[in-house]
Amino acid sequence: MRSAGRHTGIGLALAATLLLLFACHAPPSRTSAPPKQDDRPIATGKTVRTDGGIVVSVDELASEIGARMLARGGNAIDAAVATAFALAVTYPRAGNLGGGGFMMIRTADGRSEMIDYREVAPAAAGPDAYLRDDGTIVPKASILGYRAAGVPGTVPGLALAHARHGKLPWRELVEPAIRLAAQGFTIDEDFAESIAKAADEMRLFPASAEVFLDSEGAPPRVGDRFRQPDLAWSLREIAREGASAMTTGAVAKRLVESVRAEDGWLALEDLAVYQPRIRETLSGTYRGYEIVGPPLPSSGGITLIMMLNFLQAFDVARHGADSPETLHLMTEAMRRAYRDRAAYLGDRDFVDVPVDRLIAPEHVHPWIGAFDAERATPSEDLAGAIQIAPDGPETTHFSVVDADGNAVSNTYTLNYSWGSKAVARGTGILLNNEMDDFNLRPGYTDRRGKIGTAPNRIAPGKRMLSSMTPLFLLKDGELVLVAGSPGGRTIINTLLRIVVGLVDFGMPLRDAVAAPRLHHAWFPDKLTLEEERFPEATTQRLEALGHTLGTRESQGDAHCIAIDPATGMRTGVADTRIDGAASAPR
Numbered sequence: 001m002r003s004a005g006r007h008t009g010i011g012l013a014l015a016a017t018l019l020l021l022f023a024c025h026a027p028p029s030r031t032s033a034p035p036k037q038d039d040r041p042i043a044t045g046k047t048v049r050t051d052g053g054i055v056v057s058v059d060e061l062a063s064e065i066g067a068r069m070l071a072r073g074g075n076a077i078d079a080a081v082a083t084a085f086a087l088a089v090t091y092p093r094a095g096n097l098g099g100g101g102f103m104m105i106r107t108a109d110g111r112s113e114m115i116d117y118r119e120v121a122p123a124a125a126g127p128d129a130y131l132r133d134d135g136t137i138v139p140k141a142s143i144l145g146y147r148a149a150g151v152p153g154t155v156p157g158l159a160l161a162h163a164r165h166g167k168l169p170w171r172e173l174v175e176p177a178i179r180l181a182a183q184g185f186t187i188d189e190d191f192a193e194s195i196a197k198a199a200d201e202m203r204l205f206p207a208s209a210e211v212f213l214d215s216e217g218a219p220p221r222v223g224d225r226f227r228q229p230d231l232a233w234s235l236r237e238i239a240r241e242g243a244s245a246m247t248t249g250a251v252a253k254r255l256v257e258s259v260r261a262e263d264g265w266l267a268l269e270d271l272a273v274y275q276p277r278i279r280e281t282l283s284g285t286y287r288g289y290e291i292v293g294p295p296l297p298s299s300g301g302i303t304l305i306m307m308l309n310f311l312q313a314f315d316v317a318r319h320g321a322d323s324p325e326t327l328h329l330m331t332e333a334m335r336r337a338y339r340d341r342a343a344y345l346g347d348r349d350f351v352d353v354p355v356d357r358l359i360a361p362e363h364v365h366p367w368i369g370a371f372d373a374e375r376a377t378p379s380e381d382l383a384g385a386i387q388i389a390p391d392g393p394e395t396t397h398f399s400v401v402d403a404d405g406n407a408v409s410n411t412y413t414l415n416y417s418w419g420s421k422a423v424a425r426g427t428g429i430l431l432n433n434e435m436d437d438f439n440l441r442p443g444y445t446d447r448r449g450k451i452g453t454a455p456n457r458i459a460p461g462k463r464m465l466s467s468m469t470p471l472f473l474l475k476d477g478e479l480v481l482v483a484g485s486p487g488g489r490t491i492i493n494t495l496l497r498i499v500v501g502l503v504d505f506g507m508p509l510r511d512a513v514a515a516p517r518l519h520h521a522w523f524p525d526k527l528t529l530e531e532e533r534f535p536e537a538t539t540q541r542l543e544a545l546g547h548t549l550g551t552r553e554s555q556g557d558a559h560c561i562a563i564d565p566a567t568g569m570r571t572g573v574a575d576t577r578i579d580g581a582a583s584a585p586r
């Protein structure tokens with residue numbers, strides 16, 4: 001997890017308030033190319049309020065590029081596509097051309113859909129792809145290097161979103177990213193720290209070292225100008241040819257040549273047959289709100305709806321948002337929902353998943369009956385038919401709303417920070433390590449959190465199960481929230497915390513995003529809390545209830561937008577756990 005931009009609770013609230021006041025005056029701390037003459041000024045800050053369009057992402061250059069598209073008359077989808085291309089340049093650890101993700105779209109007329117541009121397994125990869133002869137996993141094989149990559153979906157996905165909904169010309173949306181890649185941008189502290197951490201693994205791959213390290217193998221430093229000429233070339237091809245550059249054209253050819261030279265699996269045929277999908281969004285209700293969540297291959301929508309169905313049976317607001325009672329209740333919801341995630345969920349194009357049954361309120365009735373306010377349920381007790389073996393980040397989310405009320409909730413990723421660390425030579429494109437999201441060892445589920453259940457086993461062309469949860473929340477049919485976060489399996493729980501904060505505790509978005517986060521995923525049977533954010537009396541009580549506690553420095557970074565249905569005012573909130581910015585045309 002990243003370390004820049006963290007604050008304590010009080011500091012966080014203060015910082016957010018100051019940023020709100022100064023949002024319109026805060027000078028950008030990173031230099032980009034000068035704006036075009038016809039561009040309206042853009043207001044940028046941690047929290048920005050507007051009655052027009054707004055973009056919130058992890059990077060202020062990218063948010064500003066998105067906001068500039070809105071100022072030029074583009075809609076939320078145009079802004080999202082331009083933001084996604086910009087993040088591929090300025091935030092290459094997660095923003096990408098070589099990965100995949102989900103774009104949830106809600107148009108102003110109230111229709112929702114999801115563009116599924118998740119990676120798929122290459123034709124050469126079967127269920128045993130990462131196993132030794134003795135059935136154990138080859139360490140790091142699904143994480144590091146060219147073999148870890150699934151077939152990238154980002155460029156075809158963005159092109160499909162644009163073809164269906166975009167107003168501005170495609171080239172215009174790619175152009176700011178080309179400029180940033182060719183002319184470079186100034187390295188800030190967060191970028192320098194992150195690349196320094198990845199440098200040792202980057203050195204394993206000469207094509208990656210050439211892009212991200214200097215001739216001595218050292219990572220760029222704060223204040224350096226960072227240019228990516230090969231990536232600029234790829235982006236120019238994509239601007240000119242559209243997605244076909246990446247599926248059958250010049251970029252595809254360079255990419256595959258490089259991967260094959262390094263013994264990777266991606267073949268030209270894999271790229272040529274890749275199809276992004278338009279999927280129906282998933283819907284649930286929670287105390288009068290409608291949850292509009294991502295369908296499979298995201299596990300996020302189903303898992304979140306199951307948890308909310310459970311919580312709905314209890315008076316969650318009776319105790320404080322951070323009280324042991326509330327945390328215990330939420331943890332028991334998480335434990336049970338993640339168990340079912342492991343038992344049932346996978347790519348529906350390959351396995352039968354009883355989605356309607358899982359998200360029906362009756363599905364959680366037994367959980368409600370079994371809930372014990374005085375005792376944590378051992379995860380092992382829920383295993384059922386799943387055999388438990390004997391003992392033995394990086395993604396990014398951005399949110400967009402335009403003046404007309406079209407909205408985009410987009411989470412995309414290379415999986416780990418800087419993905420497989422492997423760049424396809426000559427393209428500047430970092431490849432994902434999304435293959436690691438499959439269940440790698442069939443039948444092997446252990447207490448440490450390895451899952452080996454059948455629905456998410458590798459098969460050629462199959463999408464790996466994801467936790468990415470780009471979300472919309474509606475009240476009386478009106479959009480009130482656009483939200484999402486990185487954080488692997490923690491993502492769904494981060495979204496649960498935000499929804500419960502808003503709905504049960506009536507928190508303003510800034511507080512719901514700032515609220516200390518918790519995570520339980522069935523196995524490991526451990527409740528992980530953001531460190532130093534919960535009082536000792538709370539953690540002691542949770543331990544007395546039988547929870548094993550762990551800590552992590554921070555969980556996720558949720559860049560969200562709230563819309564007040566009464567006034568139409570939009571508040572963009574960039575999570576203060578990391579650098580990030582909301583930008584709106586003035």
Ligand code: DON
Pocket residue numbers: 393394395413414415416417434437465466467468485486487488489491
């Ligand atoms: O799709 C997923 O669930 C993961 N590949 C996401 C990885 C992630 O969020 C890592 N970020 N911190």
